[in-house]
Amino acid sequence: MPTSEELCELLRSVAVAGDRQAFAVLFRHFAPRVKSYLMRGGSTEGLAEELAQETMVSVWRKAAMFDPAQAGVSTWIFTIARNLRIDHFRRQGAAAVVFEDEAGEELPDTAPALDEQLRASRRELGVREALKQLSAEQAQVLHLSFYEEQPHARIAHDLGIPLGTVKSRVRLAVHHLRRLLDELEP
Incomplete structure (x- = not known):
């Protein structure tokens, strides 16, 4: 699994030189x-596959727009995927879409309703605001663990801190986030 620095360098190679191997x-x-993330967000497997492909095409086209001072590569790519998913559902509008399976039978659309999408957006905004209230150390280990999916042992090695410290920071950060998010709930 590439490190965040390696991912940043790969993306820079795509942006500067159109490096197909890096891409x-x-x-x-x-x-x-990205496909897994989209499916966890309520997209069907087919839609998730389509949006994941579209996300990666956007990464290729927009690589020069990436600013490592604003976000990590993972955060940037998952934001593209999230925005594409939202755009897809906006284009669908409030009307329910009916699909047909191979036998011609109608299958109901399983996409989240607009009110659920709105709740999810608000929840996401709440999480972003809560993340800003964490200490820098807690935010860093959460980002590496959840967004970059790095194992705790790798985080400990990369940051030069004990494994127990990484686990404690993750546990405390998650507890702090839960408390902050509970305060936001109506």
Whole structure:
């Protein structure tokens, strides 16, 4: 699994030189993760696959727009995927879409309703605001653990801190986030 610095360098190679090999590494790393993320968010497997492909095409086209001072590569790519999913559902509007399976039977659309999408957006905004209230150390280990999916042992090695410290920071950060988010709930 590439480190965040390696991912940043790969993306820079795509942006500067149109490096297809660097993009292939990014694609192999992110496409399955983006698809999984989209499916966990309520997208069907087919839609998740389509949006994951579209996300990676956007990464290729917009690589020069990436600013490592604003976000990590993972955060940037998952934000693209999230925005594409939202755009997809906005284009669908409030009307329910009916699909047909191979036998011609109608299947109801399982996409989240607009009110659920709105709740999810508000919840996401709440999480972002809560993350800003964490200490820098807690936010860093959460980002590495959850967004970059790095194992705790790797985080400990990369940051030069004991494994127990990483686990404690994650546990305390998650507890702090829960408390902050509970305060936001009506």
